Amino acid sequence: MSVPNSKGQELTARIEVLSKRSDVTPFEVRSLKKEIDKLVSVNAAEAYMLGGMLAAITGDYAESKELHEKSLKLVADDVGYFNYGVSMKTVGDLSLAKDLFAKTATIVPGDTELLAHRLQTIAFLFDYETLEPIISDFKKANSAVEVDELRAVKEARAFVSSVESLGICLKQIARVGLHVEKALLKYKLSTAHMVERVSSFDGVSHVYFELNVEANSASQLVEVNECLMDLILEDSAIEDWDRIVVNIIRREHLQLHSGVEHSAA
Incomplete structure (x- = not known):
């Protein structure tokens, strides 16, 4: 998620592109970091959040966590919680990611992108006890989406059924x-x-x-x-x-x- 109509929206998109690549160069990281640093005087909360996202894709767990925490101390909103969750999922702190996504869901419970990340996080944590509560909460908030027909939901339920059998x-x-x-x-x-x-x-x-x-x-x-x-x-x-x-x-x-x-x- 990015803040609409901001430089951060462009930088978020660039960070997301890098996150899907395995050949990120130091030059690309340094270039992005310089642009993020320029935002500190304009919107520090957004700059720290973007810095945390960039640190996560370079594998720097400590820096990512520190920057996201600094961002949330300035502005605690759904975008901040969500992107912090994505960063923690990237570096492997799935329990924290799960908690951050749950926090985001109290603000935007019907967001489909958030649902996808929540389902993937509990799968990586093998935490299928929380599957149905997550689905139930989403249904209450967004009846326009046929959540029961989503592939991720069908596969998760089928797996749970097999395990229980x-x-x-x-x-x-x-x-x-x-x-x-x-x-x-x-x-x-x-x-x-x-x-x-x-x-x-x-x-x-x-x-x-x-x-x-x-x-x-x-x-x-x-x-x-x-x-x-x-x-x-x-x-x-x-x-x-x-x-x-x-x-x-x-x-x-x-x-x-x-x-x-x-x-x-």
């Missing part, structure tokens, strides 16, 4: 999602793409999640997967740990050819 508790899956988030944040990684499905191996049905990250090396992938395994095994509340399988890989090694896919927007 296995007798696996959604709360346990959500706890695994929090551990995934914690492990990825530890290694400064975030999910770019994910596939989820219900499968079976040696006669045992399980839920399978395959997450794509931009890991630096194969050894880092091993470390983050081992870290995740330890976190899950240490959590006594996850009784079905052997039926909730998570594999963190690099994009070029994506293995699945079927299942529900989610890609970072």
Whole structure:
């Protein structure tokens, strides 16, 4: 989201274009940063927000968070909360992103772009317990959209139904999602793409999640997967740990050819 009729609208569009690329150059970042800095004397809140968005796409979690917080202290509105949420989703702090999107929904509950981000965020968090409340709130605010017919909603409900048919508790899956988030944040990684499905191996049905990250090396992938395994095994509340399988890989090694896919927007 951008502030209408402002220089920030143009800069927001440029930042969004960069966020979809994997070959962003230091020159492009520096050029944008200079233009954002010029806005500080005109509209500091907007400048800090844009700076936070730019920092997120360069992977600077601390700077992104600091700048967005500075922006919200000056102007706390739906645009600020939403873009802060998008930035946190980009750097992998999905729990904070979820909370920020929920805050945005108290101001613009019927916004379709916001709904898309909320659905994707809970998918990356494996937090399907919150699916129906989100859908319900959106329906009340925007009856013009046939939300039940949206592909993301249909796929999420079908996945939930499949999981429940296995007798696996959604709360346990959500706890695994929090551990995934914690492990990825530890290694400064975030999910770019994910596939989820219900499968079976040696006669045992399980839920399978395959997450794509931009890991630096194969050894880092091993470390983050081992870290995740330890976190899950240490959590006594996850009784079905052997039926909730998570594999963190690099994009070029994506293995699945079927299942529900989610890609970072």
